[in-house]
């Protein structure tokens with residue numbers, strides 16, 4: 001089968017991508033592509049925003065390549081663009097099957113089926129997509145035959161058929177590495193800078209199930225690691241092919257598996273692999289010794305979700321960390337001299353404005369290299385979504401606004417607009433500190449941070465401050 005997989009056109013215009021100047025490789029599509037290629041299918045990936053492909057050009061590419069099936073991926077804020085692409089595909093050829101996967105449609109599959117999507121692939125997509133394509137190759141687009149495939153939703157006549165969940169892939173090493181050869185690897189950017197880097201995912205899932213985060217609900221409420229050898233093999237291969245040693249681990253909680261971490265560092269030693277990497281961590285799964293070990297093997301930055309200054313809120317969202325531990329770990333990071341990013345969420349339903357201010361003040365006390373503030377966003381499929389829904393808190397149903405940079409719900413004691421203002425207040429208070437600006441100047445990053453602020457953040461803040469003041 002000829003399978004065209006695509007990131008839909010137009011998402012580069014969305015707020016999230018404009019603000020961050022972000023073009024990141026679609027690792028999920030590349031993994032599915034690798035599994036399909038291994039099974040003998042002919043696959044092409046179009047990463048539309050990265051390749052500068054608009055909807056018209058995309059459809060011309062579809063016509064020219066003439067695939068048997070098109071697969072689209074989308075997140076909640078990019079879902080309308082994916083539906084637009086699906087509609088345009090159907091206008092070109094109503095019989096060309098459109099399949100869609102990703103966290104949004106995994107939970108909002110009926111919405112997808114009413115928007116020109118023929119089949120939704122729920123959750124981990126590799127084997128579900130492979131079985132679907134193999135079945136279509138044998139019998140054509142015959143939904144009756146899709147009933148045996150776990151992890152799908154499709155229509156049979158007027159009936160919506162949701163097949164049972166597919167169990168998670170136990171041994172991730174059995175997957176081939178993502179098909180990076182199908183991606184425009186030299187075109188990815190951050191803050192609009194063409195930085196050559198390789199995204200790698202060493203694990204999937206998370207056991208914590210925090211109420212605002214879709215990781216546990218999409219990948220499963222447990223963590224599955226690849227072997228350290230397989231990850232190191234992939235990195236070695238990619239470093240040689242793409243001539244960069246910058247690795248970004250996309251894992252949410254890279255340091256959760258202590259044994260994996262030390263085995264991976266041993267693999268780097270044995271291969272004399274000189275890389276720079278950053279990874280996500282938790283304050284309760286790392287100690288100073290691990291930080292030192294990571295740093296000495298090229299780790300330049302650690303990302304920690306602290307989320308709140310209130311232990312009660314941390315307990316309510318299921319994060320299962322303590323504030324004392326966060327203080328200790330951020331102190332270690334400073335002693336070890338490793339860049340560390342703290343993530344903080346404002347606007348959980350039960351919070352007050354003072355609670356949000358306390359979180360910003362706590363961030364300033366922790367003083368990470370960079371702080372990321374977001375507003376609590378009820379992503380479909382998360383417990384926060386169901387809580388917000390049942391309490392009628394959601395005021396903005398435009399999925400494009402579900403970026404965590406824009407408030408879409410009110411709380412019990414604050415309005416949506418107040419949550420939005422608090423987000424701007426947080427950034428201004430954190431990054432407006434003289435001590436922070438001097439630190440950036442001393443470390444030679446003042447230019448970079450100022451141009452990022454000038455190019456992206458300031459216009460965005462201004463826009464939102466103006467909106468917040470009713471203009």
Ligand code: SF4
Pocket residue numbers: 206207208209210213214215216252253305319
């Ligand atoms: S926020 Fe982190 S710890 Fe919580 S569920 Fe998501 S990935 Fe897991």
